[in-house]
Amino acid sequence: MEFSIFGIGILTWLVFVPIVGMIIILMLPDKNRNAIRWTAAGATGIQVILAAVIFAIFDRSKLGINDAESFQFIEKYSWITVEAVPWVGRIEINYFLGLDGLSVLMVILTSLIALIGVISSWNIQKMVKGYFALYLLLVTGMMGVFVALDFFLFFIFWEVMLLPMYFLIGLWGGPRREYAAIKFFLYTFVGGILMLLTMLALYFSVAYTDPATGQSVHTFNILHMMNPANYVEGGLLAGVDTTWRYVAWMALFINFAIKIPLFPFHTWLPDAHVEAPTPISVILAGILLKLGTYGLLRINFPIFPDATIYFIYFMAVLAMISIIYGALCAMAQDDFKKLIAYSSISHMGIVVLGIAALNTQGMVGGVLQMFNHGIITAVLFLAVGVLYDRTKKRGLYDFGGIANQMPKYTGLAMIGMFAALGLPGLNGFVSELFSFLGAFEAYKWITIISVTGIIITAAYILWTIQRVFLGKTPEKMSDLSDLTLREYLAFVPLIILIVLLGVYPAPAIELMNASLSHLVEFMNSGG
C-alpha cells in the first residue's frame, strides 16, 4: 500500500507533524497563547485526519508481523549505512516504518487521544509554550514507537518520550510532582537500559545476507531478527532455548513490564498519575501504557518465540496477580486518580493475560483491550479532571451528589465507569471477554482466579460512583456548573467509541484479525 503526500509517506507525516507543530510553537511569541494552543490542536488534528485515512484504506487481509512484504504504508530508507570493514561487516540502520494489524489500531488510538489531550489542556495557564512544545514532542515519540520497524528507531522513539514526560509531570504536576517525575523517569530509564543491551546483543547476533551484494549485514531490522536463519553462527543469541536468549527475553520483558505496568514493576504509576496534570494522565494511561504490551507483541513474542513459550506461564501468573492486586489496591484508595491508576494496572493485566494465551482470541482480546482501555481511562481521567478543575479536590470523600449538580457530566462519566467495569454493550466487555476466553483455553485456573477481578472491579467502581455521584450534595459543592463545550468535545468522541465498539466491535477486530492470527501461528510454529 502506497500513500504519500508531497512524496513523503503518510506514516512520516503522522510521526513528524507534531514536531513541525512544535517548531512553529517555539517560534511563536510567549504571549500568544491561543495561537500556541491552536497550533497544537492543528497538529494533532491533522494526525487524526491521517489516522482516519489510514483506517479507511488499510488492507485488512495483509498479515504483517514478520513478513516485510505484507506490511502497509512501508517507508524504508537507508539511514546509516557504513560499508564493510574487516571483522565487522556492514552496518545498517534503516528508517523503516510500516503498519500491520497489530499497530494500526494503536496509531488510531494515539492520534485520537493526543487530540483529546490537547483539548483538555486548553486551560493550562503555566508556561503554555513549553507545555505544548513538550506535549507534541511526546506525541511524536509515541507515534514513532508504534510505526517503527527498525529496532534502533524504535528505541530512539521510545526514549524520546522520557524527557517530555518527565517535564510534563515535573513542571505541571501536583504537589509531589518532583518525586513522581523522577520515579517515572528512573523506572523507565532502567527499562530502557535493559532494552538497549538486548538490542545490541540482537544486533550482533543477527546478520542477513544482502541479496544485492552477497554481503553479510548486521541490522537492527526487527523483521530480520524474527528469522532464525539470520542468526550468526556462534552469536550470543543464536540458537533456540539457550540461556542467553532467556536472559535477553527477560531483559526486554522487564522493560515492557515496567511500562505496562505489571506487578511488581508498577509502583511508579500511581504516583505519576496522581501528580500529573489531567491531560498528561490521559496520555499516560491512554497511550503510554500500551507501549509496553505493544512492545511485547512486536518484539518479545516474535523475536523470541522459544523464550516466550518458556516463560509464558510466568507471564500469565504475573498478569493474574496484576489483575487481582490492582483491583484490590484500587479498592483501598480514597484518591480518585490513584484509584483509576490502580484500575489501569488491573486492566492492563487483562491485556497481558490475553496475549499470554497465545491464541487468536486472547491476542485479539488483548490488543482490543489495549485500545479500549486507552479510551476508557482517558474518559475516567477527563472525568476526574473536570471535577478537579471545579473543586480542586480529588478525594472520593470530598464529593457526593454530583449527579444532581452536573447530570450530563454524570451520565458521560458513568458510561466510562461502566465500561471500565466491563459492562456488556460497552467496549470494555468485548475485549475482556475475548481476553478471558483466549486465556481460559490456555490456563484454566489462572483465568478463573483472574475473572474474580471483575467482581472486585465492580465493587470499587460502584463504590466510587456512590461516593462521588450519588447521595446528597455537600454544601460546598452546591454551585458546580455542568460541562462546557470544550469538555464536551473531549468527552463525546470517546463515549461514542465506547458504545460503538461495545455494540459492534467488528470494525476494530477485523483490522487486526489477520495479523494476530498470523502472529499466533508464527509463535506456535516456534518461530
Added chain:
Amino acid sequence: MVEQTLYSITQFYPEIIVTVTLCVIIVADLLTKKESHTTGWILLGGFVLAGFTLLLQVGRNESVFFDMIAIDPFSLFFKLILLLAGIFVILFSVQSRELDQYMNRIGEYYMLLAGMMLGMMLMVSSTNLLMLFLAFELTSLSSYVLVGFTKHSKRSSESSMKYIIYGAVSSGVMLYGFSLLIGTTGAVDIYGINEALAAGTDQTLILNISVLMILVGMGFKIAVVPFHFWAPDIYEGAPISIAAILAVASKIAAFGLLIRFFSISFADAGGISATGAWQGVEGIHWNLLLGVMAALAMIVGNLTALRQDNIKRMLAYSSIAHAGYILMGVVILAAEGLTSVMIYLFIYLFMNLGAFYVAMLFSNKIGSESIEKYKGLGKRAPLQGVALTIFLVSLTGIPPTGGFVAKLYIFGAAVSAGWIWLVVIAGITTVISLFYYIRVVRNMYFYGSESGNDPLQFNVWSNVILLALLIPTLLLGIYFAPVLEFARNSIHLFGM
C-alpha cells in the same frame, strides 16, 4: 638522514604551525596592548590553520622523524578533535570572567595553551617512548601552570600544586615503567617492543610490573579509577575553561596515547579472538586490567557524583565515569572497540564542553558554581537552560542525543566482544548517573529562583558558540553516519 628530516618537516606542518603560533604570541604579547584577547585570537587562527594543514594529511599512513612520529588516520582523527576542543576552549576563555583580573598575563595563558596543544598533538602521534614521555610532560607542564593561572585564588593555587605533585609522581612512576620495558625488550619505539614481545618472552613478571607502572601515568591523564583522585580537586580549583580542556582534550589525548601504546606494543596482531577482540601478548592481562579499571571508574565516578554540589566537581566525577565507559571500548580494542572509542570521544567533546560552557556562563552571571544556586535558572536563561539540559541528557545517554549514540557503540562493542559483565555494570551505573544529572535539571526548572527573577542577558556570540556545541550534540544523536564513517576510516594505526 638530512633528507628524511627535511621530508619529515613537510609532514609536520600542523605541529610546526602551533609552535610558530606560540612564538608569534610571545612576540605579540610584547607588542600589543595588554588587557585584550588579541593573543587569543592569534592562537585561534593558528589552530584553524593547523587544522587546515592537517586535512592535507588525509590518507597518509607513514612514520616520520626516524620512527618518532606516526602520521596516520588515527592521529589525524585525534588531532582534529583536539584542535576543535582547543578552538572551543579559546572561545570560552575569551568570555570567561574569571580570567578578567589576570588580563595583563593573558598572553602567557595562551602561550601555555599553545604548548599544551602541541604536547597533546604529539601525544597522540608518538611512537617512541621517549617522544611519548616528552609529549606527556609538555602537556602536563603547561596544564600544571594553567590550572593555577588564576593564582590569586587560593583554590586555584592549591589545585595547581596538587596537580603538579600528583602529576610528577605519576609520570615518574611511568618513566620507571618505561625503563623496565625498554630494558626487557631492548627497544625504545613501540614497534621494536612489539617485535621483541611477539618473538616470545617468558619475562611476564617484569612486563606486568612495567605495564602497571605505565598505567599509573596514563591512568592519571585519563583520570580513571584508581588514579583519578586528582581530578575533582583540580577541576574544582581550576578556571572553568581549563577544567573543560582537562576534562576533554587532555583526556582525549591520553586515550590516543593509551590506545596507540597498547594496541601496538602489547597486542598480538595475529591473534584476534573469535569475538573480534584483541588478544594481548600471552601472560600480560592488560585488557582484563583495563576492564577492571573501567568498571571501577564507572562505579566510583557515578556514585561519588551523587553527592556533589559544585557543578565542576560533579562534572569531574562524571568525566571519571565517562573515562570508564570509554575504557570499555579500549578493552576490546579491535576495530569495533576502536571505532566506538573514537565515536565516543568525538561526541563527548561536544557534550562535555557544552556542559562546562553553560556552567561557565552561569558562573559569569550568578557568580556561583553551586548546583543549589541554579534554582530557577531555567526560566531566567531559557536557551542556556535548555542547552544544559540537553548536554546533561546527552551525558546520561538518552536518545536522541549524541551521548546515546556514543554509549550505544561502546555498549555494542562490549556486547559483541562478549564482555557482558562489564556492560551490565555500565548499564547499572548509567542509571545511577541519571540521578545527579537530572538533579541539575530539576533545580533549574522545578524550583523558583532565590536570587531574583530577572532574565539573565547573554550576548549573541555566546549564544552562537552555545549553538555550535548544542547542534552537533543533537544532530549526532539522529544522524551520525559521517562520524561513524570518519571513525571507521581512522582506525588505521601506522604499523598495524
Added chain:
Amino acid sequence: MELTTILFYFFSIATIGAAAVMVFSKNIVHSAFALMFSLIGVASLYVLLYADFIAATQLLVYVGGILILILFGVMLTTQGRSFDYKTITVNLVPASILSLGVAALLIFVFVKTDWMISEVAEPDQTIYDLGMLLMGDYVLPFIIAGVLLLIAIIGAILMATRLSSQSIKNENIE
C-alpha cells in the same frame, strides 16, 4: 676484587646512604645537601656505566641547577615567619609499608628476571655519538625539549612573579 667493583659498592652505598639521610633527616636543609651527595653519587655510577657525558650533565644540571633551585625554594618559603626547619612526617605507617613493599617487589623481580645481557665494549667516546644522534634520530625530541623548556620558563615566571595590576581582588568563587 676489581677496582670497578669497589667503586660500585662505594658509590652505591654513598648514593643510597645520602638518599636515606635525605629522607629521614628532620632538617630540610640537611636533606637538601644529602640530596646533593646522592645525586653526585648517581653521577659517579653513570661514569661506571660508561656514560661520561650523562654524568657531566647530571652534575651540571642537577647539582648545579636543580639543587640550587631547591635551596632557593627552601629559603624563599621559610622567610618571614620564624620557621623551624623540621620536616614532620605524615602517613608514616602506610608509607613505610608501601616503600618497603615496592623495594622488595622490585628487587625480587630484578633478581628473578633473566636479563638479556650483551657485553658492550667500553666506548671511546660518547659525546660524538650522542651528538650525532641528537641531530639525527633524536632531532625531534631535541626540538621539543626546547619547547618544553620554553614553556617551563614561561610557566615558572608566570607562577613566581607577583602581578603588578592593582585591580586584583582576592576573589574566590565558592
Added chain:
Amino acid sequence: MFTQIPLTILLLPLLGFILLIFFGKKLPRQGDWLASGLMLLALIFSLVLLITKLTSYPGETISTSFEWAVVGEQTISFGIMIDNLAAIMLVVVTLVSTLVHYFSMGYMKEDVRYSRYFAYLGFFSFSMLGIVLTNNILLMYIFWELVGVSSYLLIGHWYEKKSASNAANKAFIVNRIGDFGMFIGIMILFFSFSTFAFESIFDSIAAGQLPFGSTGWLTAAGVLIFCGAIGKSAQFPLHVWLPDAMEGPTPVSALIHAATMVAAGVYLVARVFPMLTADALLIIAYIGAITALIAATIAITQFDIKKVLAYSTISQLGYMIMALGVGAYTAGFMHLVTHAAFKAGLFLGAGSVIFAMHKVLHDMHDHHTDAQDIRNMGGLKSKMPVTYWTFLIFTLAISGIPLTSGFLSKDEILAGTLAFSTLNGHWLLPLIGFLVAGLTAFYMFRLLILTFHGRPSDEKRISAIQESPYVMTIPLVVLAALSLFVFYSFNPFGASSGWFYAAMERPLSIVPEMLQPASGAVFYEAVSSVHTPAMILSILIALGGIFIALAVYHWKKISAEDLSRKAGVLYSGSANKWYFDDFYNKVFVGGLFLVNKSMKWFDDNIIDGIVNGSAVVTQGFSAISGWIDDNIVDGLVNATATTADRAGGLLSKIQTGKVQTYLVYIFFSVLVLFVLFI
C-alpha cells in the same frame, strides 16, 4: 415476519430509552406517554407473535443470526430465536412492563427524575427482551448484565438516600458474583464447542462431545451457568440483595424484582435445561428448595409490606427452580408466568397502598411514620376497595387456592416433587414444598389481614386514605383477571390439559445417557399417579395456613406475641432473616478487623476501609496489598537508591583533599592490582 417482529419488539423500548434520555425533559409530560405507548405497541406485537407462533408454527424453533465478530477463524454470531418458551416469555415481559408503565404514571407523578425513570424502564425492558429473544448464551450474558445495570439504576433511582445507593451496589455486586460463575461456565462451553449458540452447543453435546472430555465438567458447566440464575433469581446463598432492592420505587419492584428480571434465572435454567445432567439438576432442585424454605420462614415475621412480598418472591422463585430441578419443567415455567401476574399485582397493590399512605403522611407532615410498615395500616379495606379486592385475588392465587392460576402451577410443582421423590427417594423436596405452601398461605393472609382488615392503627390517618387513581387501579384489575385459571387451562384442577402444557413440552435431555435425569415419559407417569393426592394435600395445607392466619390475626384466638415468644429462637431467627446479612457482615467485617488490628501497627489509614459495610473482606486484602506496594516494592527501590547515595557519601569521604593520601591510595591500588593479576 419472524425476523422483523421480534426485532421490532426488542428495539421499541430501546427507542423509547434513547428518545427519553436525550429529549425527555423537552417532551410534553416528560414523555411518559411515549414510553408507555411504545411498550403497549410491543405488547401488541408480542401477542400477535405468540398467537401466530402457537397456531402456525407450534413445534418449530425459528432463529436467525448475523455475524458479530470474526476472531481468527471463528465467527461469533448473534441472533434471535423464537420458540414457544421465548414467545410466552415475551408476552409476560411486555405485558407486565406495559402495566407497570401505566401504573407508574400515577405512582411516580411527583418525581424529580420522572423522564429519567421512564427511560430506565425502557432500557430495562429492552434488556429483558434481549434475554428472552437471544439464541446465544454470550448475548444472553450481555443482556443479563444490562438487566443488572438497569436494575442498579432503578434501585438507586432515589440515590440521595444512602440506603438506596447501598442497595443498588449490593444488588449489582451480588449479581456479579453469580455472573462470575456463569461467565466461567460460558468459557467452558466456548472452549469445548467453539460456539455460543444454544443450538450448536446442544448439538455438540448430543453428538457426544464433552468439555475437557469429562462428564464432571459437563455437570460443572451446568452448575456454573446456574450460578447466574442463583444471582439473578436471588437463590440461596445470594438471595440477600433482593429484599434490599425494595429501596427502589414500588412499580420497579413489581416489574423487575417480582415479575421479570428475577424470573430470568428460571428462564435461563429452562433454556439450558437439555444440557443439565441429573447431578446438576439435583443441585438445582435442592438450592431451590432451601431458598423457598428460608425465604418463606423469613416472610412470616416481616412487617414491611414490601419486604414480605420480597421474601415471598424469593420463596416462589425457589419453587420454580426446584420444579425445574426435579424435572417439572412445564410446571416450573408455568409458575413463572402465573407468578409474574399475581406477584406483579401484589406489588402494584402494595404500591397503591404505599402511595395512599404516603400521600396522607405527607399531608399530615408526618415524616416519622413508615409508610410501608403494615403495623401502621389496618382497615384499609373500605377505603381502597379496588386495591383490596384485587389484592385478595392475588393472595388467593399465591396461596394456591383452586380457581386461581397459582393453584394450577403450584399444584403441578408439588405433584412433580412428590413424583420425583417416588422415583429417586428425595423425600425432603416434597416435604419442603408442602411446608412452604402452608407457610405461604399463612404469611400472605397475615399480610392481607394486617393491612386491610382489623382496626385501623390510627383513625385519623386511615380515614384520610383515598383510593388510587384509575391509571393505577386499572393495571391491578388486569392483573387480577390474569390470575384466574381460565387463561391457562379450562380445567381448574388440572393444568396439564390446557394449551400451556401443550405448548411447553419438556425438552429432551441431550446429555450422555448415564447422566440423564428420569425421562419425561417416566416422570409424567409418576406425576399422574401422585397428582390427585398431591392436589388434595396442597389444598388442605393452604387452607390450614389461611386458617391459622385468620386465627391469629383476625379472630385473635391465638396471640401473635405468645406464639412468637414460644417460638423463641425460631422467631428471632426468622425476624432477623436468619442472620444472613449479619453473618456476611460479621465474617467479612470481623475478618477485616482481625487483619486490621495486626496492621494498625504499620498503618493507620486502613481504617478508612471499614466504612463500607457489606462485602468488604476484599478491602482487608486490598489494604494489605496497598501496604506491600508502599513498603516492600517501593521500599526495595528506595533502598537501592539510598544505598547508592550512601556509597556516594562514603566514596566522597575518601576524597580527603590531601594529595599524599591520594598517592597512598594509588600505590596501594597498584599493589592490589599486582597481586590480583600476577
Added chain:
Amino acid sequence: MIQWLAEPGLTHFLIVSAILFSLGLMAILSKRNVIMVLMGVELILNSANINMIAFSRFTDLGLDGQMIGLFVIIIAAAEAAVALAIVLNIYNRFRSINLDEISLLKG
C-alpha cells in the same frame, strides 16, 4: 653468592635503582613539606635514569638509553623549575607549604 656480589652487573645497578625508587617513594608519601616531596620525585627520576643507563651499558640497547637519560634530566629540570614556582605561589597564598594543611578542595 659471593661470586655474584663480586661481579657487579646489571642486576646490581637495578637494585640500587630500586632502593632509590623506594626511598623516593618514602619521601613523597611521608613528608608533609612540599619541597621534600619534590626531592622525592627527583630521586624517582634518578632511579629511572640509572635503569636506562644501566641497560644501555649491559644490553644491546646502545646509546638510546643514554639519550633517554639525557632528556629525562632536562625534563626533570623543567619540572623542578615549574614546581618550585608553584610552591612559591602557594606559599604566598597559604603562608605554608605543608601539604596536609592545603586541602580546601575535597569531598
